[in-house]
Amino acid sequence: MIVNTNRSFTTAKDPDLRAIFEYLNPSVSITEAHISDVTVRGIAEREFNANKLAVREALRKSPGQIHIQFDGWRSGNRYALYGVTCIFRNLDNTPQKYVLGLPELLDRHTGENIAEEILNIVREFEIGDKLGYLTLDNASNNKTTMEELGCELGFDWKKRWVRCIGHVVNRVVKHMLFGQDPDAFEHQIYDGQFTAAREHEQWRKGA
Numbered sequence: 001m002i003v004n005t006n007r008s009f010t011t012a013k014d015p016d017l018r019a020i021f022e023y024l025n026p027s028v029s030i031t032e033a034h035i036s037d038v039t040v041r042g043i044a045e046r047e048f049n050a051n052k053l054a055v056r057e058a059l060r061k062s063p064g065q066i067h068i069q070f071d072g073w074r075s076g077n078r079y080a081l082y083g084v085t086c087i088f089r090n091l092d093n094t095p096q097k098y099v100l101g102l103p104e105l106l107d108r109h110t111g112e113n114i115a116e117e118i119l120n121i122v123r124e125f126e127i128g129d130k131l132g133y134l135t136l137d138n139a140s141n142n143k144t145t146m147e148e149l150g151c152e153l154g155f156d157w158k159k160r161w162v163r164c165i166g167h168v169v170n171r172v173v174k175h176m177l178f179g180q181d182p183d184a185f186e187h188q189i190y191d192g193q194f195t196a197a198r199e200h201e202q203w204r205k206g207a
Contacts, residue, residue, distance in 0.1 A: 003044055009037035055098050056125050062088045065132030070118060071164075072105065080105045082114065084121050100125060111144020118145070119152055128153050133160050137167035 002011050011017065012035050022029040059066055070084040084100045101121045107113045122128050131153060136142050142161075150157030 002040055009040045009044075012037050012040045055100070058090060058096065058098070059086070059088065059125055059127055059130070061091055062130065063091065063093075064089045064130075066127045066130045067132040067135070067162075068100065068118075068122075069135040069164075070114075071137060072109065072114070080109070082117055084118065086127075109141060111141040111146075112148055114141060114145045115148035115152070118149060122153070131155070133162045135162040135164055137164045138171075 001007075002009065018028075018034055021034065028034060066086050066088040068084060068086045070082055072080065072082045074080055082101075082103050082105055084102070085097060086100050087095060087097050090096050101124075103117045103121070105113060105117060122131065134146065134149070136145070146157035146161045149155075150160065
């Protein structure tokens with residue numbers, strides 16, 4: 001529940017939750033069987049490691065190429081994360097999609113740093129020789145990322161880079177709605193510089 005609902009491990013120490021456990025099973029209180037946040041973290045890590053082995057084995061047995069996708073964002077608790085997923089066919093020729101990693105980017109978001117994180121995952125799952133196409137958006141640093149990956153893994157990055165259609169459509173729509181500089185427009189809105197009337201007027205100018 002804690003992992004599925006993206007809650008803190010300290011939820012295990014919540015008094016109300018513990019009261020529910022004690023109501024359902026009074027022996028929990030009598031035997032002091034409540035689990036701690038440290039225990040929950042340990043259980044989550046064990047499950048993660050066990051499933052990682054299963055994912056690695058499934059990738060090893062895949063009869064075809066393994067295509068990966070990755071993108072970055074900042075989480076609610078301000079971590080700069082990169083989500084890395086893959087798509088492949090299993091032995092039954094059924095499409096599969098797995099999460100390979102969620103590395104935190106501690107350094108600047110340069111193409112070289114991003115490429116290094118992706119390479120670490122590719123090496124960890126031993127899929128370098130089966131790597132197919134890579135889907136990512138059109139951010140300027142991604143060009144450098146693809147160049148680095150192509151150089152390291154020995155492929156033509158221009159032919160392997162699949163541009164994310166969702167990102168393309170998003171940019172087109174933003175330019176249609178907000179004009180030539182949609183990022184600056186959004187920055188002003190989120191900074192509270194626009195009233196509803198001014199926002200509408202700016203939208204009309206952009207159109």
